[in-house]
Amino acid sequence: MTKKSADPANGSAPAARQVPMRDFSRSLPMSLLRAREAVMRQFRPSLREHGLTEQQWRILRALAAIEAVEVTELARTAFLLGPSLSRILRDLEARNLIERKTAKADQRRSMVSISKEGVKLMASVAPTSEAIYAEITRRFGARKLAELQEMLGELERSLAGLGGADETIAGE
């Protein structure tokens, strides 16, 4: 439906096909990207209806399970970089979905926690979110889903310590 046949109605054909590489669309990064997008596409509309982005939702979920965390620890949990988290927390705080207060022992640290309003918002989103997740599980198969997650974890572990660049290993 999408691709027509060749369209040779063009003059000079510029350079191409010089560099042999794996078929681009089958590279691992692309597979992972497409799979994740296919999954997130299911959730985004529902989140959007509640005025939340994917990352904001991640943060609220991470906060819902604990009393309070430091920003750095939250960044690890929600898998966000510091600067992104910093901005998002500023916004979530302005919307009264989270609360922040500096730690007593160390003035540098700030402890973040979800607010009552935040909990309320989560309660209104969670059912739909869980339903979507259930449907995905149903379609793909619970067994296969578990297998997939296991493989993803293995992949992650097998690449740990192969840090692309400044690894700052002991003895450096």
Added chain:
Amino acid sequence: MTKKSADPANGSAPAARQVPMRDFSRSLPMSLLRAREAVMRQFRPSLREHGLTEQQWRILRALAAIEAVEVTELARTAFLLGPSLSRILRDLEARNLIERKTAKADQRRSMVSISKEGVKLMASVAPTSEAIYAEITRRFGARKLAELQEMLGELERSLAGLGGADETIAGE
């Protein structure tokens, strides 16, 4: 090495633990995100050395395999949204890595192709890139890698047509 023990030196503990949900860090989107990040972390430094971002590299690779494509088709291939692609093409064109000319038959369409310089740049990046991919394959295992990719493809297919929102199905 990273997490200390509990630090109960805090007064009022705000609302939390009200909304029961799956363990956040084990959700499928997070697994996919972390796995992809683990992989991309390997490639980014090399690309960066050559002044390329991940997306720019995707575009060059997509272009290397063909003579010329329309922008929309390229967006599909490189898995980028129109607006992102539009910006990136503007920059790549300014750097003389790609060429663009409007199609004769339809003035709306513009045909994009990689330039001689673009091919040269690819040739300088490809070896390192392939080496990294080979190392990833070695670490994770070629067999398992193929399995993983197969599962990712299945996941994608099983969610196709479950379009999160405005699906624009016939009869709507």
Added chain:
DNA sequence: GGGAGATGCTTAACATGTTAAGTGAATGCG
């Protein structure tokens, strides 16, 4: 053949990813 609607692409606006620099508060050590 002319105007309504579809199409291909770009711009705009806002949120996040990514790297680097900045800031204020702890720490280590002479």
Added chain:
DNA sequence: CGCATTCACTTAACATGTTAAGCATCTCCC
């Protein structure tokens, strides 16, 4: 104590993701 370092975060700057408009061009159909 004093001061260089480290640490926890925040700001800044630039690139992309994401949605909505904008703008030509094309198509279709009366």
